[in-house]
Amino acid sequence: MTRSRSLRRWSGYLYALPYLTLFGLFVVLPLLYGLRLSLFRWEMLSQLPPRFAGLGNYAEAVRDPYFWRSLVATFQFVALAVPLTVCLALLLAVGLKSLHGRRQAFYRAAYFTPTILTISVAGILWRWFYNSEFGLFNAYLGRFGIKVPWLTDTHWAMLSIVLMTLWWTVGGPMVVLLAGLQNIPPQYHEAAVLDGATGWKSFRYITLPLLRPVLLFVVVINVIGAFQVFGQTFMITRGGPEMSTRSLVQYIYETAFNNYRMGYAAALSWLLFLVIAVFSLAQFRLMKER
């Protein structure tokens, strides 16, 4: 009796089996395989088999100026894109919340639409906007005698990438924050009105604290996404000029699939994972304490 019951309990896993097989093969196995690989030297193009190198790949990364350059570029992107995206998303969500019904749904869809573009299309579009010869931006700015080196100057290039990213990605966080705002029971604001708090005060002392869990989610997801920036820079600047926009993921991609240095690429991947994990944990801590 108990045995057949326990068998019946275990047999429930049959439903999860197809998924768990794929999960094991394409998530768990690659994670462990990647970690193991990062301890090996393996230049796939040479006929030499992989050989154990201990922490050699990690030591190489520490001394590799290209690694540091791409890490700096990635941090620059994260530091610019995340705060701007979250602030703009919050601003738009607050604006949309003041509208109702169909009008709200209409504008919400409008802000969200760029998000569904594939990066090659979005990249082609913005490359054209930014083109210094016949780009749309300089065509209009040119009438005032201004010519901006959007993609050709090492300082401007990252800003241009961030601007494009704002347009492309703000829709997702905006939708989540809007739902978060609408989930706040109106009684809180009613009570605040009775206490004389309106406008900015009510937003600062009531809306924001109540929104904190959703805000934390949005920030963490955005940071994880921003550290993995690749498509925009790859399509629009190819990492240039002078590697000023070459992100860590692009460096990993080139290490693995242009140079076929699989062990080193795996080590770089794990370093990226480490950076992301540290930042995510720090954010959880920080938001919990406050």
Add this chain to the structure above:
Amino acid sequence: MLTEDPQNHESKRHESKRAEGAGNPAGARRRPWLYEGLVALGALLFVFPLVLILITAFKPDSEIVHFQGLLPRATTLANFRAILGSPEEIPIARWFGNSLFISSAATLLVLTVDSLAAYAFARLDLPGKKWVFGAVVATMMVPGQILLVPVYLILNRLGWLDTPTALIVPAGAGAFGVFLLHQFFVSLPKELEEAAAIDGCSRWGIFWHILLPLSKPALATLGIFTFIGSWNDFLGPMVYLDSVDKYTLPVGIALFQTSYYAEYGLTLAASVLCTLPVIVAFLLFQRHIIQGIALSGLKE
């Protein structure tokens, strides 16, 4: 006191109405038109680039390179004719077919394996399921890009590189769908299946005849998400596919851009063809999509 003072009640209602706008910065309530005007202006800026692709795709190249204003002076179908007319050089119909096949198959796979797994985790009494499900959900935090190199090597070992399978099968391993459907299944009342079990319904019957039909909105959300995600995937096909005739639209267009560098008209026309299906799907299902995103962000 059981009877309420009607005047007091009235004033309370009035206040709650006033408070509705209190989540917004000062002035929102007093000047609603100003606020909506700003929202509308911003929305226009956001949609404008999309409209621009569409307009410009109908311009001759000379007008694109020498910018003469937003609207075309001479409309032409030449760009569309050029990309559709030379299937050997630009196999765009082929890429479209590849994209459609890969995205549809991936969506079907994800819906099947995820709904089965979510049912097990949400409704069945499995030993140690808290740990297994916890591990699955935890991997949602793992950045996908770090799996790129090992997954490439595994696909290589399986002999799946440069085939559609390389993009379809790994798509079924994502944790997001299991999580989303799990949240949905958990929210359905337990009494439903208790009643069905008393009537002699099996576990499979409960899943197939009761839970799935009730979950259509959640399945639609996940389906659209998966389809658009797969349709737009860029890094995957770029790394796992080799031959040009096996490409999907996004990588095809990216390649196209590098080889037809100066011909913006062609590239934009190709972009229109690539984007139109997703835009249509989005407009048809936008409520599902947006609610799905909101749901994934709000539930713990």
